[in-house]
Amino acid sequence: MALAAERQPVLDVQAVRDLFPILEQRVHGKPLVYLDNAATTQRPRAVLDAMAEFYESYNANVHRGIYAFSEKASARYEEVRSKVQALIGAAAPEEIVFTRGTTEALNLVAQSWGRANLREGDEILVTEMEHHSNFVPWQMVAKETGARLRCARVTDEGRLDREDFRANLTGRTRIVALAHVSNVLGTINPVADLAREAHTRGAIVVVDGAQAAGHLPVDVRALGCDFYAFSAHKMYGPTGVGALYGRLDLLDAMEPTMGGGGMIGEVTLERTTWADVPHRFEAGTMPIAEVIALGAAVDFLLDLDRETIRAHEERLTSYALARLKSCRGVKVFGPPTTAGRAPVLSLASHDVHPHDLATVMDRDGVAVRAGHHCAQPLMRRLGVGATARASFALYNTTDEVDAFIRSLEHAEAFFRGS
Ligand code: PMP
Numbered sequence: 399m400a401l402a403a404e405r406q407p408v409l410d411v412q413a414v415r416d417l418f419p420i421l422e423q424r425v426h427g428k429p430l431v432y433l434d435n436a437a438t439t440q441r442p443r444a445v446l447d448a449m450a451e452f453y454e455s456y457n458a459n460v461h462r463g464i465y466a467f468s469e470k471a472s473a474r475y476e477e478v479r480s481k482v483q484a485l486i487g488a489a490a491p492e493e494i495v496f497t498r499g500t501t502e503a504l505n506l507v508a509q510s511w512g513r514a515n516l517r518e519g520d521e522i523l524v525t526e527m528e529h530h531s532n533f534v535p536w537q538m539v540a541k542e543t544g545a546r547l548r549c550a551r552v553t554d555e556g557r558l559d560r561e562d563f564r565a566n567l568t569g570r571t572r573i574v575a576l577a578h579v580s581n582v583l584g585t586i587n588p589v590a591d592l593a594r595e596a597h598t599r600g601a602i603v604v605v606d607g608a609q610a611a612g613h614l615p616v617d618v619r620a621l622g623c624d625f626y627a628f629s630a631h632k633m634y635g636p637t638g639v640g641a642l643y644g645r646l647d648l649l650d651a652m653e654p655t656m657g658g659g660g661m662i663g664e665v666t667l668e669r670t671t672w673a674d675v676p677h678r679f680e681a682g683t684m685p686i687a688e689v690i691a692l693g694a695a696v697d698f699l700l701d702l703d704r705e706t707i708r709a710h711e712e713r714l715t716s717y718a719l720a721r722l723k724s725c726r727g728v729k730v731f732g733p734p735t736t737a738g739r740a741p742v743l744s745l746a747s748h749d750v751h752p753h754d755l756a757t758v759m760d761r762d763g764v765a766v767r768a769g770h771h772c773a774q775p776l777m778r779r780l781g782v783g784a785t786a787r788a789s790f791a792l793y794n795t796t797d798e799v800d801a802f803i804r805s806l807e808h809a810e811a812f813f814r815g816s
Contacts, residue, residue: 428763518544
């Protein structure tokens with residue numbers, strides 16, 4: 399019994415791959431090795447089917463009609479709120495607001511909670527490893543309100559500098575905004591500990607979960623955060639949709655940032671009252687098909703079990719880190735082991751520009767990303783203009799890691815002229 403309990407869960411990767419039609423594609427005559435999952439993942443058949451089924455068999459606007467299709471669409475749409483609630487451990491479905499994605503969710507908090515609560519001299523604390531989505535909205539609201547934006551440093555190993563975080567957390571900090579997982583370094587931030595520290599100073603905690611929701615088990619109540627944002631397209635769902643989790647008491651006290659249909663209580667010539675949470679924040683016709691397909695992505699993740707997914711992706715990351723050690727002239731950024739690390743690997747070559755690496759790798763069928771990854775402050779901290787980034791998902795295999803390494807060595811040799 400003890401052995402069974404200790405055994406690492408194993409994912410049947412081939413069976414999983416069969417669920418993703420796009421993985422059968424060839425690129426430049428080579429099998430596709432898709433390693434740009436941090437930018438967007440691929441979608442399983444069930445997600446594609448959920449969208450097609452909506453359009454083919456019950457397409458209607460939600461919350462407006464009293465005919466059968468509209469009622470079915472509305473029910474399905476609202477069911478997804480409960481699915482997302484279950485996925486991230488929220489206390490109630492009303493704590494889930496559908497948005498266009500992480501970016502919109504973070505802007506919503508900045509523009510609604512931020513504008514209402516920040517005063518001149520207040521402070522917002524972010525970290526050096528933030529994606530621009532969790533940086534620029536705070537910079538904008540700081541400028542509008544006279545608040546000060548502070549930034550906690552990253553260590554040479556690519557982890558958050560806890561001492562610097564503490565030094566920047568003051569009695570004036572109203573908001574701490576940080577990534578659960580860095581989209582460049584793969585670093586998993588110890589959100590629960592940091593949230594505890596932030597709360598003792600009276601700040602609220604906003605978490606950018608874009609790189610976590612599809613890879614780690616997420617429990618917003620265990621994390622102790624006040625807001626949590628993520629995008630469906632990075633967790634096997636469609637583009638154009640995501641969610642903001644917010645503690646109900648906080649959401650309840652917030653003003654909407656967009657006015658229009660569906661978000662009102664009553665409209666008169668003089669004034670408008672707001673609908674209850676979460677509809678207050680969902681103005682206009684929402685991406686209904688996409689929300690319903692997000693529900694299929696949540697089912698997919700929960701069926702496979704996120705601990706099992708995590709264990710598989712950790713094995714891939716560990717294998718890739720070990721193989722990269724023997725690549726001459728290649729520097730890997732971020733934590734050196736899989737401890738506190740998600741499946742994102744950024745690297746720089748001594749001899750080859752990241753864009754050239756990615757271009758040559760593409761000819762081998764290997765899709766990696768090169769650039770600043772919307773994290774320019776972090777690039778400056780790392781002392782590079784860009785990195786090449788490989789990021790894994792549940793359908794990747796160790797054979798694909800081998801193909802990636804072979805292609806990397808090929809690119810290095812090509813540019814070294816050897
Ligand atoms: N935060 C992080 C950490 C990300 O990786 C991304 C996507 N690259 C975003 C925010 C923004 O997500 P979206 O473009 O889906 O809004």
